[in-house]
Amino acid sequence: MKIAIRTDNLDDLLKAKAKYGDKALILAGGTDVNVKRNRGLIGPEVIISISGITDMKGIVPEKGKLVIGSLSTHSDIENDAAVKRRAFPLHMSCAAIGSPQIRNTGTLGGNIGTASPAGDTLPSLVLLDSIINVMSIRGTRKIKAAKFFTGPGKTVLEKDEIIYSVEVPLGYTSSNSGFFKLGMRDALAISVLSVAWYFDKNGTVGLSFGGVSPVVKRILVKQGLSETAFRKKVSGIISPIDDIRAGAGFRRGVVTDIAFKVYRDGGI
Amino acid sequence: MKKGFVHEINFTVNGIKRALSVHSNETLLKVLREHYGLTGAKEGCGGGECGACTVLLNGSPVNSCLVLAVEADNAHILTIEGIAAKDSIHPIQQAFIEYGAVQCGFCTPGMIMTAYALLQKNPDPDEAQIKRALSGNLCRCTGYVQIIEAVKAAAKRMKGKRG
Numbered sequence: 001m002k003i004a005i006r007t008d009n010l011d012d013l014l015k016a017k018a019k020y021g022d023k024a025l026i027l028a029g030g031t032d033v034n035v036k037r038n039r040g041l042i043g044p045e046v047i048i049s050i051s052g053i054t055d056m057k058g059i060v061p062e063k064g065k066l067v068i069g070s071l072s073t074h075s076d077i078e079n080d081a082a083v084k085r086r087a088f089p090l091h092m093s094c095a096a097i098g099s100p101q102i103r104n105t106g107t108l109g110g111n112i113g114t115a116s117p118a119g120d121t122l123p124s125l126v127l128l129d130s131i132i133n134v135m136s137i138r139g140t141r142k143i144k145a146a147k148f149f150t151g152p153g154k155t156v157l158e159k160d161e162i163i164y165s166v167e168v169p170l171g172y173t174s175s176n177s178g179f180f181k182l183g184m185r186d187a188l189a190i191s192v193l194s195v196a197w198y199f200d201k202n203g204t205v206g207l208s209f210g211g212v213s214p215v216v217k218r219i220l221v222k223q224g225l226s227e228t229a230f231r232k233k234v235s236g237i238i239s240p241i242d243d244i245r246a247g248a249g250f251r252r253g254v255v256t257d258i259a260f261k262v263y264r265d266g267g268i
Numbered sequence: 269m270k271k272g273f274v275h276e277i278n279f280t281v282n283g284i285k286r287a288l289s290v291h292s293n294e295t296l297l298k299v300l301r302e303h304y305g306l307t308g309a310k311e312g313c314g315g316g317e318c319g320a321c322t323v324l325l326n327g328s329p330v331n332s333c334l335v336l337a338v339e340a341d342n343a344h345i346l347t348i349e350g351i352a353a354k355d356s357i358h359p360i361q362q363a364f365i366e367y368g369a370v371q372c373g374f375c376t377p378g379m380i381m382t383a384y385a386l387l388q389k390n391p392d393p394d395e396a397q398i399k400r401a402l403s404g405n406l407c408r409c410t411g412y413v414q415i416i417e418a419v420k421a422a423a424k425r426m427k428g429k430r431g
Contacts, residue, residue, distance in 0.1 A: 004292035006338055012269040028337070035315045035332040037293070047292070051339050075328070099404025100382065102316055104328040105335065170303050187403030188317050 002045045008052030011134075014164060018137045020046045021159035027051070028071055031098065031106035032114045056109070056164060059083065064170055067133075070109025071164045074121075075100070077108060086170040089124035089196045092179035096120050096194075099187045109163040112148070115155050116190075118211040118245075122149065123196040124179055126216045127208040131167040136160040142167075149215040172198050180258060180268050184245070192246045193255050197262050199223075205263055212238040212255050227260060234259045275339040281306070282350025287428045290337040296315035297321045297332035299340075300347060307379040308348035312406075319405030323347045329404070348377035351384055359429070360384055360422040367418035371409030381407045383419045391427050395420070 004161070005016050005024075008150065014202050015022060025044035027033050028051060036042040050056070056071040059080050066082055078094040096107035097103050097111070097120045111121045112132060125132075125145040132143045134157060145200035148155055157163070183189035199200035208218040217237045260266055273292045279304040280286065281304060290299055299305040300323065312320035314333050320376050321333040324346040352358045360380050363369070370376050379402065386393055393401065399412075407415060 003271065004273055005269060006275065007269040009269060010281065016269070029332050030336060030339070031316055031331075034295070038295075038314045038333065049336070049338060052341075098316065099319065100401060101322055101329050101331045102318060102334075104325075105330050157339040188406070 004047050004049070004109050005106065006049040006052070008054070010055045010164055013053060014049055014135060014160075017162055018047050018160040020048075024048050026113065028110040028113075029073060029105040029107040031102050034112060047067075050112045050162075053060075058163060062167075065199060066168045066170060068108055068166045068168060069208055070112070070165055071107050072110070074098075074103035074106050074111075078103060082170070084174075085170075086172065086175045087124075087128065087168045088172050088177050089127055089179040089198070090121065093121045093124040093125055093181075093194075093196070096179070096181040096191075102188075108166060112163055112166070113155070113157075115149050115151075115215075117152050117214055117216070118191040118194075120181060120191055120194060120210070122216045123194050123208040123210040125166065125168070126218050127177075127196040127198065127206055128169050130169070132163060133165045133167065134161045135164040136162070140164070146216075146218060151214045176200070178262070178267050180262075182258070184256065190245060193240075193258075195249050195255065195258050195262060195268075197259075197267075199266060206258055207234070207262065209234075209238055209255055209259070211241040214239070221263070223263075225263075228261055229231050231256045270312045275338045275341070277338060279340045279342060280344045282345070282347060288324055289339075292338060294337045295353065296310070296325075296335040296337050296340050296345070299337040300332060300345070303400070304309055306347050309381075310374055310377065312374065317406070318375070319378045319382065320375050322405060324380045327385065331404075337362055346381070346384075348380055351380070358384070359425045360387070363418040363422035363425065364415070367414045367421060369410060369414040369418040374404055375407040375409075376425050379407065379415055383422065386419070387392070387423055387426060392423060393419075 024046040027049045040151045057069045060067045074094040074097045084091040130145040132148050134141050179196040181194045182192045185236050193212050197207045203223045206220050210216050234256045240248040242248045310320040312318035316331045317343045320328050323332045361401050
């Protein structure tokens with residue numbers, strides 16, 4: 001590390017990001033960055049600490065959606081009444097992350113920026129057609145969550161851009177939607193795979209899958225498909241790999257089983 | 269905007285106002301242990317997976333190994349050393365002793381801080397709520413049963429005291 005910057009001002013952040021580009025790593029909650037830093041896995045030239053920027057915190061209801069500041073912690077989101085009532089999969093995702101300690105510091109923007117294929121908020125954000133608002137000194141862009149991620153750790157963010165907020169559409173309750181994480185244990189385990197889903201009024205079922213392809217995949221299917229046809233559809237869009245947490249075959253088998261159970265029974 | 273490797277921070281540690289120069293890459297855990305001699309919080313994994321370094325930051329449990337000291341500017345920090353009244357121990361500490369919730373003791377300060385935060389927010393938690401609250405603290409000795417019993421007993425006593 002050659003330069004350390006700490007700011008509570010959004011304009012200063014945008015200027016610094018414009019100046020240093022991809023040499024600069026943004027530190028929000030620190031629950032990913034500091035793990036890698038403590039273990040000597042990363043040593044960015046420039047680090048910009050942004051936890052003091054209040055413009056990027058908070059959950060604001062707007063017509064038909066919530067606008068969630070990217071510095072909102074997973075605890076903030078998990079405990080928000082509107083998220084729980086009307087964006088239920090995201091509530092479940094945030095509740096499944098790490099541990100209470102991690103959720104108290106880790107942020108939504110950090111989970112998006114890290115862009116891990118196993119990131120627990122990503123299946124819910126993609127499923128619900130969330131919009132990621134990014135910002136730079138050049139202006140703002142709205143990017144659909146489904147188009148934001150391009151590979152493990154990779155996004156469409158330009159060098160000078162930061163994740164400012166996320167717009168999450170409402171209407172997803174605990175009775176018509178959900179999220180399920182499979183890990184080696186409930187807490188403190190990175191997801192082996194995850195599934196988020198909703199059932200809409202017109203007989204469409206939306207399902208998204210984490211941890212089984214380089215980026216989260218989503219399908220929309222009509223109710224009433226045969227088991228074979230449904231499993232074929234799910235299996236067709238995923239491309240799981242072997243890693244330290246599970247084998248590809250295990251992932252493929254289990255994710256299609258869970259997806260089918262959700263599709264058949266309305267939940268898990 | 270502040271640029272540079274040395275940062276002046278002001279924060280409250282166990283009720284005492286402190287001002288300190290810290291380096292950009294120093295963790296809160298390191299500052300608490302090495303600068304203030306508050307060695308209750310332990311470094312177990314250094315990766316946010318064990319909870320042995322748990323302290324309260326503005327009332328919420330955090331892994332102090334993953335919080336940079338600069339991020340604690342203007343914050344209130346509470347460690348295991350700060351929960352008891354003078355010349356006594358806290359009811360949660362007392363219950364941990366009585367229920368055999370301490371064996372090697374390495375996880376204990378983190379466990380107690382997390383339990384403390386839980387009981388501040390929810391004085392009457394059920395077993396599921398206790399388990400969920402403690403899910404970020406690993407113990408390799410006790411098997412958790414005694415720890416959960418101790419938290420239940422502490423909750424009961426603290427409630428009684430509040431009357």
